[in-house]
Amino acid sequence: MPSIVVSESQSPESKKKMKKQLNPETPELDDSVEKKTQKEKKSKKTKLPCNLDSNTVKTIKKDEKKKKKKKRKDTEIDETDNEEERSDPNSEMGDAMNLNMKKKIKIGNDDEEKVENQNALSNFRISEPLREVLKVRGIESLFPIQAMTFDTILDGADLIGRARTGQGKTLAFVLPILESLTNVPTVASRKKGYGRAPSVLVLLPTRELATQVFSDFEVYGGALGLKSCCLYGGSPYQPQQIQLKRGVDIVVGTPGRIKDHIERGNIDLSSLKFRVLDEADEMLRMGFVEDVELILGKVEDTNKVQTLLFSATLPDWVKHISSKFLKKDKKTADLVGNEKMKASTNVRHIVLPCSSTARSQLIPDIIRCYSSGGRTIIFTETKDSASTLAGLLPGARALHGDIQQATREVTLSGFRSGKFSTLVATNVAARGLDIDDVQLIIQCEPPRDVEAYIHRSGRTGRAGKTGVAVMLYDPRKSSFSRIERESGVKFEHISAPQPADIAKAAGAEAAEKINEISDSVIPVFMAAAEELLSTSNLAPKELLAKALAKSAGYTEIKSRSLLTSMENYITVLLGCGRPIYTPS
Numbered sequence: 299m300p301s302i303v304v305s306e307s308q309s310p311e312s313k314k315k316m317k318k319q320l321n322p323e324t325p326e327l328d329d330s331v332e333k334k335t336q337k338e339k340k341s342k343k344t345k346l347p348c349n350l351d352s353n354t355v356k357t358i359k360k361d362e363k364k365k366k367k368k369k370r371k372d373t374e375i376d377e378t379d380n381e382e383e384r385s386d387p388n389s390e391m392g393d394a395m396n397l398n399m400k401k402k403i404k405i406g407n408d409d410e411e412k413v414e415n416q417n418a419l420s421n422f423r424i425s426e427p428l429r430e431v432l433k434v435r436g437i438e439s440l441f442p443i444q445a446m447t448f449d450t451i452l453d454g455a456d457l458i459g460r461a462r463t464g465q466g467k468t469l470a471f472v473l474p475i476l477e478s479l480t481n482v483p484t485v486a487s488r489k490k491g492y493g494r495a496p497s498v499l500v501l502l503p504t505r506e507l508a509t510q511v512f513s514d515f516e517v518y519g520g521a522l523g524l525k526s527c528c529l530y531g532g533s534p535y536q537p538q539q540i541q542l543k544r545g546v547d548i549v550v551g552t553p554g555r556i557k558d559h560i561e562r563g564n565i566d567l568s569s570l571k572f573r574v575l576d577e578a579d580e581m582l583r584m585g586f587v588e589d590v591e592l593i594l595g596k597v598e599d600t601n602k603v604q605t606l607l608f609s610a611t612l613p614d615w616v617k618h619i620s621s622k623f624l625k626k627d628k629k630t631a632d633l634v635g636n637e638k639m640k641a642s643t644n645v646r647h648i649v650l651p652c653s654s655t656a657r658s659q660l661i662p663d664i665i666r667c668y669s670s671g672g673r674t675i676i677f678t679e680t681k682d683s684a685s686t687l688a689g690l691l692p693g694a695r696a697l698h699g700d701i702q703q704a705t706r707e708v709t710l711s712g713f714r715s716g717k718f719s720t721l722v723a724t725n726v727a728a729r730g731l732d733i734d735d736v737q738l739i740i741q742c743e744p745p746r747d748v749e750a751y752i753h754r755s756g757r758t759g760r761a762g763k764t765g766v767a768v769m770l771y772d773p774r775k776s777s778f779s780r781i782e783r784e785s786g787v788k789f790e791h792i793s794a795p796q797p798a799d800i801a802k803a804a805g806a807e808a809a810e811k812i813n814e815i816s817d818s819v820i821p822v823f824m825a826a827a828e829e830l831l832s833t834s835n836l837a838p839k840e841l842l843a844k845a846l847a848k849s850a851g852y853t854e855i856k857s858r859s860l861l862t863s864m865e866n867y868i869t870v871l872l873g874c875g876r877p878i879y880t881p882s
């Protein structure tokens with residue numbers, strides 16, 4: 299069952315109730331934190347329009363008391379429902395809705411109903427400038443993991459946060475950190491001006507992810523006058539060094555390059571207030587343990603620093619190692635908990651038998667049938683196979699660790715901006731990347747560990763949207779039963795798209811393209827069309843079908859084996875009225 303940290307806006311009763319649901323590892327919320335929150339709540343007086351007479355004010359206050367009473371009741375009912383629904387392993391969206399804790403409160407006459415969202419930005423200690431930027435970016439309320447952890451982080455606790463992919467873990471640490479740096483007690487002690495040492499250090503496993511998280515800090519922190527910088531390998535030291543010398547508030551980067559800067563004396567960690575390990579398990583698995591330990595060990599007074607650790611997957615060994623870095627009274631917000639399903643529930647998880655030789659012929663048809671015209675990321679196990687496959691697929695580009703950093707950046711930004719719609723990548727793209735409109739993930743073979751499956755498939759179906767993840771496997775060589783067992787995913791089994799599936803998807807796409815063509819082409823091509831009609835022995839409809847096929851890029855349709863997806867193979871199912879015994 300997911301563990302819950304109570305947000306400020308809940309009633310004391312529901313707060314107690316939710317505290318009981320905290321993960322057994324999680325110490326109960328600190329009393330002083332709770333008292334402080336209650337004090338703050340009392341001090342927040344209800345603002346009333348100033349032109350009302352005292353009787354009207356009394357009536358409104360009375361009404362508000364009644365509303366609050368009802369509100370509390372509703373919350374209790376909602377939470378009971380939540381518990382039931384949360385036990386359903388397939389209810390990630392249900393969870394999100396429940397944890398949003400939308401409540402119907404009747405106002406005015408009986409027919410009028412107003413839905414109040416407890417996770418609305420206004421219910422959190424988010425300052426006006428930050429709220430404005432969030433709204434501009436379409437964020438009106440917090441996602442469950444953000445709502446669960448906001449107060450805890452802002453109030454100073456160390457925290458381990460886990461939520462499924464695409465559930466907004468980045469803002470779960472970005473927002474309270476920014477608020478904390480700019481609120482009254484901290485602003486006085488935080489160094490400002492030229493040459494200031496950073497207050498925040500964020501460590502991430504890949505350069506691409508570092509860039510992405512940096513851009514969130516830049517946008518939201520920039521609105522509050524905070525300066526961020528991004529440090530990763532493969533790019534020149536000097537510009538990074540200059541930025542650090544001038545002074546920054548937030549440093550985001552990969553462990554190797556950050557360690558180098560610390561050793562060169564470019565980063566002073568004496569003013570640090572926050573350290574964040576994002577995708578902590580991957581960073582530790584990639585062999586960064588020593589670098590991470592060295593970096594974190596540079597902080598002299600760890601009591602002054604808050605440490606936060608986030609990931610969609612937190613194997614036990616990571617929890618064990620990470621307890622070295624976090625304080626004993628750390629909190630845990632775990633939205634996955636012991637639920638069987640660990641991968642995204644917004645994703646349709648599919649497996650398809652396919653021999654390695656059939657991959658490059660099959661993949662374009664999978665894209666055609668399952669990408670809904672959006673972007674596709676294909677994962678391969680090796681850098682070589684990523685490059686080779688990208689070369690075989692029209693319009694695809696490769697992304698992996700052997701490609702020069704500058705090219706990696708151009709490729710990723712081209713994919714983000716829609717210059718091309720198929721990216722073939724190794725695990726460098728598996729973690730954290732948040733790219734709009736990725737509708738389809740194809741994994742060329744089952745990955746070695748379940749975490750890789752969860753993160754790769756989680757590049758689609760993000761922020762409440764849906765997506766498809768297709769995993770290919772060679773029935774003679776690989777098995778996905780361990781991934782199925784450990785991820786809790788119940789895979790849908792399909793066979794290679796057959797001519798009828800392809801014709802349906804490709805035909806619709808081609809028809810759309812034809813409809814987009816200007817009528818100005820008609821008179822010019824009319825003579826050729828008439829010639830074709832008069833010389834062909836096909837009916838006009840049949841000729842049009844051929845034209846559609848050509849426009850979709852098909853000149854012939856081959857049959858495929860259902861067992862290996864090999865072209866020109868036919869699967870035959872032999873039936874017999876009685877049992878057949880083999881010699882064995």
Ligand SMILES: Nc1ncnc2c1ncn2[C@@H]1O[C@H](COP(=O)(O)OP(=O)(O)OP(=O)(O)O)[C@@H](O)[C@H]1O
Nearest residue numbers: 437439440441463464465466467468610730732761
């Ligand atoms: N409160 C919110 N309202 C609307 N959209 C949001 C909100 N919070 C985050 N998002 C959007 O949700 C998407 C996913 O967020 P994010 O990348 O932080 O997910 P994540 O949980 O870190 O995923 P992963 O585990 O794959 O790294 C982003 O596009 C982000 O802008």
